[in-house]
Amino acid sequence: MGLGMSKSNNVYKDAYNRCLRLLDETRSLPSEPELGTLLGVSRTTVRSILSRMEETGLIAWNKRAKTVLRDPALQDFFPEEETDTLAEIIERSFMRRLLAGGAEAGMQINELELAREIGVGTTSVREFLIRFSRFGLIEKRRNSHWVLKGFTRAFALELTEIREMFELRSAAAFAALPQDSPVWADLDQLEDEHQLLAREINTRFNAFSELDERFHRLIHRASHNRFIVDFYDVIAMIFHYHYQWNKAQERERNAVAIGEHLAYIAALKSRDLGKVDAACRKHLKSARQTLLTSIPESRQPSRT
Amino acid sequence: MGLGMSKSNNVYKDAYNRCLRLLDETRSLPSEPELGTLLGVSRTTVRSILSRMEETGLIAWNKRAKTVLRDPALQDFFPEEETDTLAEIIERSFMRRLLAGGAEAGMQINELELAREIGVGTTSVREFLIRFSRFGLIEKRRNSHWVLKGFTRAFALELTEIREMFELRSAAAFAALPQDSPVWADLDQLEDEHQLLAREINTRFNAFSELDERFHRLIHRASHNRFIVDFYDVIAMIFHYHYQWNKAQERERNAVAIGEHLAYIAALKSRDLGKVDAACRKHLKSARQTLLTSIPESRQPSRT
DNA sequence: TTAATGTCTTTTATCGTGAAAAAACATTTT
């Protein structure tokens, strides 16, 4: 497979799966444009979905009438792995190699080899590397190959330095937001979710990672600065793979972090800048520590 | 031209031109590997250059012996425009459109149209847009078009906010560098160049832009943080096109900036953190002002 | 006469291909 294949139809497959879940809730589907907005795809894709649903006897489709005939079964879904973007596939492959050891700083990255290994075209790999380069882990040599800079201690320190600068500023901006700003409701909502998770920490501790990201993104958005907001992508990416990789004491770590978040939230709600600064600093310090302990000490890469 | 053209040989042409300038200085050229390092290209390209120089009677080439036969004439050089990277060509085209007015915030960017207009393939345009996206001026809609966010007042304010944060920190780090660090020599060198330019400001004021970049990059490097160092690319890009576009009171502006730089340099040399902070703040404030006044007030783009 | 459906056009995403350039390997010269 994969030979001569121009473009996968993962957009269609993913939207189809999501549309199947909609079927449980209603007896008939809404209009095509409405479905398009709901699923985040074009009407062209919606019509492909409806066509297939008709073929497989899930719905009866005649112009406006889209009546649900039966509940979707497991076989109706497309397999998960077929719904991934090429970019996601490449990123996962690349990160696996990067974290699976043997990825020394200074090592050179070969586009062609990567493309062959993953089974995709070189163009997609090139585009991935260009996008990925902003994370500061790789660097391009002028009209030549890419160089791996490595997931090192230095990297973690540089990353967290910026993170702390940005988050302290965002948190201060957050606390200064007017009382009628919608962010306070979002914060309340997040506080509830934190409290809920704190109670169920023994069984649901792995749900923290997602909550963590939503919480910090909410704060960063208060900066109203696109560079600060965008930088959170770098942090999120690193922490995402870090969480996946390093499961040691995950439950304890997350329990501590939830406590820090709750204190941080309380400080924000107090709108006392001194308290906000202290709570933010405390949490960021332990986040940095967590990241650092997960990086094995190794020979320093040469600085250029 | 441009039809079916796979890849331009601009690397060769540019290196050839630079090699021609070398011919003036010596009676015979060094070894192939040495030339490669000197010109920053592979030996393959060096050999292509030597081949042509032999053909056009510039040198006699026999194995190690590469004797210069005559001085290069104007016709020997490849035209400047043939030595540009595709990326440079696309960037220039794109920035011209962006700054030449009519580029409203929210406007959508069409890869195919851009590619046709510039006369290049879509792949190159796509890769350019991905690389360019980190400047915060464009944004991609998931499996759809790019959206122009516009060179607005908000953009300038967000950019300068980060710049000030980063530069204040870098300047403090710089002042704390040990006396035997090589940066002090670099700083002395830059101070001399500033003084020289200050004296010749009436005739050479346009040489400031390049000096400005070298000065600020030196300071940012003291942060030893790749994200700070890389962010200067964004600033440099914006100021580069800003300088090209807005020539109003260029001489006066540059004269003021040189004065501020000299005060800034003196503060750094004093290693007094209070003075450094003050001098840095003062300069950054006027830099921001310069940028802001060049941006026409317009309707605010919608925030998402 | 608005909002849907039906149809056609354009754009995006991805591939294979081939020339330019780099890199690796083999051979010669000093």
Next chain:
DNA sequence: AAAATGTTTTTTCACGATAAAAGACATTAA
């Protein structure tokens, strides 16, 4: 034997082509 030159292989860069997906236009139903 170290460093150059000569030769071959690989990789990067950029293109046109094609299927997927988006978007625009025409037609019909409420």
